[in-house]
Amino acid sequence: MDTAHVRDVDPAVADALAGERDRQEQTLAMIASENHVSEAVLEAQGSVLTNKYAEGYPGSRYYAGCEYADEVEELAIERATELWGADHVNVQPHSGTQANQAVYYAVLEPGDKILSLDLTHGGHLSHGHPANFTGQIYDVEQYEVDPDTGYIDYDGLRAAAESFDPDIIVSGYSAYPRTVEWDRIQAAADAVDAYHLADIAHITGLVAAGVHPSPVGIADFVTGSTHKTIRAGRGGIVMCDEAFADDIDKAVFPGGQGGPLMHNIAGKAVGFKEALEPEFEAYTEQVVANANTLAETLQDHGLSLVSGGTDNHLVLADLRDSHPDLPGGDAEDALAAANIVLNGNTVPGETRSPFNPSGIRAGTAGLTTRGFDEEATAEVGDLIYRVVDNVESDDVIYEVGERVAELCEEYPLYE
Numbered sequence: 001m002d003t004a005h006v007r008d009v010d011p012a013v014a015d016a017l018a019g020e021r022d023r024q025e026q027t028l029a030m031i032a033s034e035n036h037v038s039e040a041v042l043e044a045q046g047s048v049l050t051n052k053y054a055e056g057y058p059g060s061r062y063y064a065g066c067e068y069a070d071e072v073e074e075l076a077i078e079r080a081t082e083l084w085g086a087d088h089v090n091v092q093p094h095s096g097t098q099a100n101q102a103v104y105y106a107v108l109e110p111g112d113k114i115l116s117l118d119l120t121h122g123g124h125l126s127h128g129h130p131a132n133f134t135g136q137i138y139d140v141e142q143y144e145v146d147p148d149t150g151y152i153d154y155d156g157l158r159a160a161a162e163s164f165d166p167d168i169i170v171s172g173y174s175a176y177p178r179t180v181e182w183d184r185i186q187a188a189a190d191a192v193d194a195y196h197l198a199d200i201a202h203i204t205g206l207v208a209a210g211v212h213p214s215p216v217g218i219a220d221f222v223t224g225s226t227h228k229t230i231r232a233g234r235g236g237i238v239m240c241d242e243a244f245a246d247d248i249d250k251a252v253f254p255g256g257q258g259g260p261l262m263h264n265i266a267g268k269a270v271g272f273k274e275a276l277e278p279e280f281e282a283y284t285e286q287v288v289a290n291a292n293t294l295a296e297t298l299q300d301h302g303l304s305l306v307s308g309g310t311d312n313h314l315v316l317a318d319l320r321d322s323h324p325d326l327p328g329g330d331a332e333d334a335l336a337a338a339n340i341v342l343n344g345n346t347v348p349g350e351t352r353s354p355f356n357p358s359g360i361r362a363g364t365a366g367l368t369t370r371g372f373d374e375e376a377t378a379e380v381g382d383l384i385y386r387v388v389d390n391v392e393s394d395d396v397i398y399e400v401g402e403r404v405a406e407l408c409e410e411y412p413l414y415e
């Protein structure tokens with residue numbers, strides 16, 4: 001990753017880029033929404049396509065000179081169609097939030113009703129949080145996970161749908177470690193004649209590879225991010241049946257966005273091509289195997305996990321049982337000092353502030369990209385526990401940091 005030109009023009013930014021590269025190389029990226037893209041995706045995203053205006057869609061643009069932009073976007077669409085099997089894919093959303101925005105804009109009017117999962121139970125800001133436009137423009141009610149099991153309370157969701165009569169039900173989550181039963185949510189949507197948006201932002205890669213069931217063909221709309229478990233660079237996508245294709249395309253552009261970020265779409269095309277290779281399926285299986293190992297290791301040490309384990313790439317530990325005086329944010333800080341980067345996270349039945357909540361969330365997508373297997377992940381689980389159990393000990397944090405440095409060297413990121 002040559003930044004010689006940046007260094008000539010702007011040493012301050014060049015230093016920050018070099019620092020960030022070293023930071024990624026020398027820390028364990030366990031924020032469940034993060035991953036590491038290939039150098040091929042980096043090159044595509046850092047390409048001359050950043051110069052090109054291509055408002056419109058392939059074959060019908062508002063600007064001249066779009067022949068290569070068309071080629072790239074068509075490739076991204078073709079590959080996405082192959083990966084997820086939807087009738088129609090729009091690859092232009094700048095992010096997962098903007099993919100969701102396009103769906104709401106396509107089918108809702110201001111004041112319409114959204115039924116979604118509570119943020120502290122694993123939902124997302126763009127599903128109706130009061131601080132997000134969705135919480136301000138639409139009338140939002142929320143369903144929850146079952147407090148005893150940590151699984152989505154599907155019966156409660158159904159009952160909430162029947163009493164609230166929403167226009168759209170949103171499924172798909174940010175901090176939910178279990179398989180989502182799309183058909184049960186669809187049944188609730190059918191019962192009240194609501195649309196169903198399945199937001200697979202976190203599990204886009206797992207769904208593409210078939211290690212998590214797909215909502216495509218069940219939900220009316222499927223949205224995703226392209227930088228979490230699929231390594232195609234920062235961005236979003238929307239998928240739907242042919243019947244909604246025009247409405248979605250218009251809602252993305254001109255409804256909510258101007259010119260597409262063609263360099264990011266090139267990154268998507270390249271990342272999707274990589275995800276169509278057989279190695280990607282093996283990668284996603286390893287991601288899930290590693291998450292299971294991480295879950296078992298933490299549980300063996302005595303940590304409580306929401307839902308008692310995981311089916312996907314993430315675990316959510318509720319520290320209140322084992323470490324009642326340790327908020328998740330403090331655990332996050334101690335772990336970061338040992339170069340293990342994850343986040344404090346709210347848990348179902350949260351009793352603390354969202355700024356320093358009761359849980360920690362950890363994902364295995366990034367480690368698995370570096371080549372970590374179950375054995376290496378189990379060691380990471382041991383290291384996480386040592387820090388959590390000794391947040392006040394500079395010696396422990398130092399020792400864990402030393403071991404993390406060795407692991408990072410053993411599993412290098414970029415050449």
Ligand SMILES: *Cc1c(COP(=O)(O)O)cnc(C)c1O
Nearest residue numbers: 095096097124172173174201225
């Ligand atoms: C990450 C995430 C998104 C997308 O977030 P962006 O940062 O806007 O790309 C959307 N929905 C869910 C459930 C997510 O976890």
